[in-house]
Amino acid sequence: MPADLAVIGLGHHGLPLAQAATAAGIATVGFDTDPRPVAELAAGRPPVDGSLTASEIRRMLSAGFRATTSPVELGRVRTAVLCAPTPLSPDGTLDLTAVTDAARALAARLRPHTTVLLESPVPPGTTEGVLRELLEAGSGLRAGRDFHLAYSPDRLDPGRFDPHSRLSGLAGTPKVIGGLTSACTESAAAFYGRFTDKVVRARGPREAETVKLLETNFRHVNIALVNEMAVLCHELGVDLWDVIRCAETKPFGFHAFRPGPGVGGHGFPVERLGAHRPLRLVELAGQVNQRMPQYVVQRAATLLNEHGKSARGARILLLGITYKPDLADREGAPADEIAHRLMDLGAAVSFHDPHVPDWRVRDLPVPRADSLYEAAAHADLTILLQHHRVYDLQGLAVKAQLLLDTRGATPAGTAHRL
Structure with a gap:
């Protein structure tokens, strides 16, 4: 037909x-x-x-x-x-x-x-x-x-x-x-x-x-801005998530973006168009966003150290390894680089994701947690990389020894936020 x-x-x-x-x-x-x-x-x-x-x-x-x-x-x-x-x-x-x-x-x-x-x-x-x-x-x-x-x-x-x-x-x-x-x-x-x-x-x-081109680069540049603000606000002791909550009440001149562990997805920022001059702002935004997985690992190591533990030998559970919530697509997700860097520090990495049955990093299988709460209680550090709707974050915050939330999704005061 x-x-x-x-x-x-x-x-x-x-x-x-x-x-x-x-x-x-x-x-x-x-x-x-x-x-x-x-x-x-x-x-x-x-x-x-x-x-x-x-x-x-x-x-x-x-x-x-x-x-x-x-x-x-x-x-x-x-x-x-x-x-x-x-x-x-x-x-x-x-x-x-x-x-x-x-x-x-x-x-x-x-x-x-x-x-x-x-x-x-x-x-x-x-x-x-x-x-x-x-x-x-x-x-x-x-x-x-x-x-x-x-x-x-x-x-x-x-x-x-x-x-x-x-x-x-x-x-x-x-x-x-x-x-x-x-x-x-x-x-x-x-x-x-x-x-x-x-x-x-x-x-x-x-x-x-x-x-x-404009729509894609708009997203990446603005995510880079809030990612830089996240690093700055952590150094200043300022709650960026509360800052964004208040700022987005402005009815004009502001569009809310939120930081995260990296930028995934299929829409790549394009900073070079053949022989044409590069888009410098997009180029800089790409550098900022590419540094976020490393920053997450740095925060994780610091948190462990503050609680008397070393990253070497630490049991670290990664929650949500897809690039977007409630989706199985892993295109460009920062989880791979974060796991890679944690392994380089000598950490024992495991993961949980309701949409991903198996995961390999460096061509090696990463252990998948079957019982989420049991795995969080057993891990020295749990890192929320993607907020899937099935995650009861308040319950996880109670069970986890240490919880680093890179999405600002946990109730205020229940976890360490990016």
Whole structure:
């Protein structure tokens, strides 16, 4: 059965988009060159990152969604959305390899009048540059004349995404669109309008691409600010969490961010755009945030020392090792570096996370605590890295010998806060 839509790339971004489109009644096929996620989805099993549950996958399949590795399917759709990953390369720029591979696969089967949309984070100029060139060279068609081409930044919030909710689903999140031509923009708007309440038209693809850059860097710069404030306030003996609580009552000119043990997730701060000058503020923010795992370990060693214990040989329990609460996704989570550094100090590290059945650091298995309270009582130090809703922090504070809370989630006075 032909599909209206092909979602190319079935990762943390493409799969929820496919889910939203399917829920809106759009006949959707998911394409990925990796046979593993395709096989898992076809069998009704959820992705390992926990972005969708098994029941949600089953509902997608029953509604007609299909996952495939066959590029032939790409030549049978009216709309194709590229959701390929763009990880950071060693030089700090975005690696576009998966995007260019996806473009070549699509180009070989691109038909006239198809609408092609790119949602992957990319440097400004990619849509009308690299992507356009690959699609035109591989298809013999011309963008803006024979097919529509536009960019729309991904704005999904992992862990809060619900395709049936007007608030946390795609419907309630305005969709920014920048087309190569006005006709391209309107074609993209017509597509997204099928399951999004509001469409915001950017001047062009470069402006839409830069929206994603600004939104991602905004998050990282502001987290860096409160991370620096956390270090300063600890030195001054000031309760930063109370400071933030009071500051966020200001109805204008302030947006609350909170510190943590590091910044995880799929949205990387981009400080360099090829030959262009670096964004110095973003560069500095990255340095601040990258130091937080080391600072957490330093605080842990100091706490142990203040209570007459050494980090060497100490039993340390890490609670929550994912990058976001109530989600299994561990992309960029600071837990790995923190565990690594604690092991370097000679600590015996164990962990508890209701969403992660096993964990390896340095290719060695980290012991998983089955009984949370028993493990906290047995550990010399318990460190809360992620606040999953199942954690009774007041109860943990009573059971734990020492509790370091890096999320400010414990009741005031019950634990040592970051």
